[in-house]
Amino acid sequence: MCKECGCSAQGNVTQVKVSIKGLNLLNTRNTKKSILGLLGVYHVHIHAFDGHAVIDYNPSKPLGEIISLLTERGFQVSF
Numbered sequence: 001m002c003k004e005c006g007c008s009a010q011g012n013v014t015q016v017k018v019s020i021k022g023l024n025l026l027n028t029r030n031t032k033k034s035i036l037g038l039l040g041v042y043h044v045h046i047h048a049f050d051g052h053a054v055i056d057y058n059p060s061k062p063l064g065e066i067i068s069l070l071t072e073r074g075f076q077v078s079f
Contacts, residue, residue: 014056018067019077031073032044035069
């Protein structure tokens with residue numbers, strides 16, 4: 001179990017903090033579900049009001065896949 005968030009991640013977990021421009025209360029829930037649907041993503045916390053997100057994922061998974069998912073949905077992502 002991950003000591004950071006309590007998820008079932010085993011071994012190494014990488015955490016990235018990003019800013020996602022274009023989020024609002026209506027699309028945050030679906031965006032979170034989409035990110036969690038990616039293989040190797042363990043935990044996602046999105047703050048809809050300021051667009052900040054924290055994503056815990058398996059470091060063997062390319063971060064580019066997560067960023068691609070967000071940009072395909074029309075969001076601008078920055079670190």
